[in-house]
Amino acid sequence: MRIALDGPSGAGKSTVAKAVAKRLGIIYVDTGALYRSIGLYVLRAGVAKDDREKIIPMLSDIKLDLSFKDDTQSVILNGEDVSSLIRTGEIAMYASAVSAIPEVRAFLLETQRKIARENSVIMDGRDIGTVIIPDAEVKIFMIASAEARAERRYKELIAKGEECTLEGVLADIKKRDNDDSTRAVAPAIPAEDAIFLDNSDINQEQTVERVLEIINEKTRN
Numbered sequence: 001m002r003i004a005l006d007g008p009s010g011a012g013k014s015t016v017a018k019a020v021a022k023r024l025g026i027i028y029v030d031t032g033a034l035y036r037s038i039g040l041y042v043l044r045a046g047v048a049k050d051d052r053e054k055i056i057p058m059l060s061d062i063k064l065d066l067s068f069k070d071d072t073q074s075v076i077l078n079g080e081d082v083s084s085l086i087r088t089g090e091i092a093m094y095a096s097a098v099s100a101i102p103e104v105r106a107f108l109l110e111t112q113r114k115i116a117r118e119n120s121v122i123m124d125g126r127d128i129g130t131v132i133i134p135d136a137e138v139k140i141f142m143i144a145s146a147e148a149r150a151e152r153r154y155k156e157l158i159a160k161g162e163e164c165t166l167e168g169v170l171a172d173i174k175k176r177d178n179d180d181s182t183r184a185v186a187p188a189i190p191a192e193d194a195i196f197l198d199n200s201d202i203n204q205e206q207t208v209e210r211v212l213e214i215i216n217e218k219t220r221n
Contacts, residue, residue, distance in 0.1 A: 001026060003122040003215060004129035007142035008188060009092070009176045010149030012204060013124035016142070019208045020215070021122050029066070029115055030073050031125040031132065032095065034108050036086035037064055037077045039094030049097035056103045064111065089157065089164065089172060096176050099126070100183040126180055129191035138218045140211060141190035144200040146173050
C-alpha cells in the first residue's frame, strides 16, 4: 500500500502521517526531513539558501540515509543523526529554497521511490502524489487556513523554547505557501485524483480518523 499525503506547510501532515502509519502498521517516510537535511548542510557550509551555483556541486558530498526503529524515522546526514537538528524555522526556510532546485529533487527522487517500491508506506510532502509516487493507491491533499497553521506552528515553537511571534510565523507560512505553489519545479499542487481534507476546524485525532476513513474507502473500491 502506498499513501501520498500532500499539502502546504503547517497543515500537520507529518504528525498525522506518523499516527496513520502506526495504526496501519506501515512505514512513515518524512520526505521533508530529507530536504531539511540538505538545507542544514547548506547552512552549515555558509552558503545562501538560493545559491544554485554553489549548492549543486555540494550534492556529491552529501550522503543521506533513513533508519526506522520503533515506528520512528531517523535521518542520517554523512553519518550524523540530524533528526533533532532540522526542526527549526530557519532550516524550514532553507528546505523550501533548496527543494526548488531541480538537481536537488533529482538527487532525492530515487531514494524516495526505492523505499515506496519495497515497503508499504505513507509519505508526506508537497509533490508525493504528483511526482514521487504518482501511482499511489491513495492520494490526499491536506489543507488548513494560513491562520490555523500559523497558530499551531507558533505553539510548537514556543513549546520548544524558541523565540518567535505569531505574526512572524504567519508571515513565514504565507511566504512558503507562495514559494512552494509557484515554483517552476514540482510545485505544491494537488494531484488530479487527490482527495481534499481541510482540517482547519478539526483536531489532530479527528484528522487521523478522517484520513483512515479515506484510505478505507479508496482501498475497498
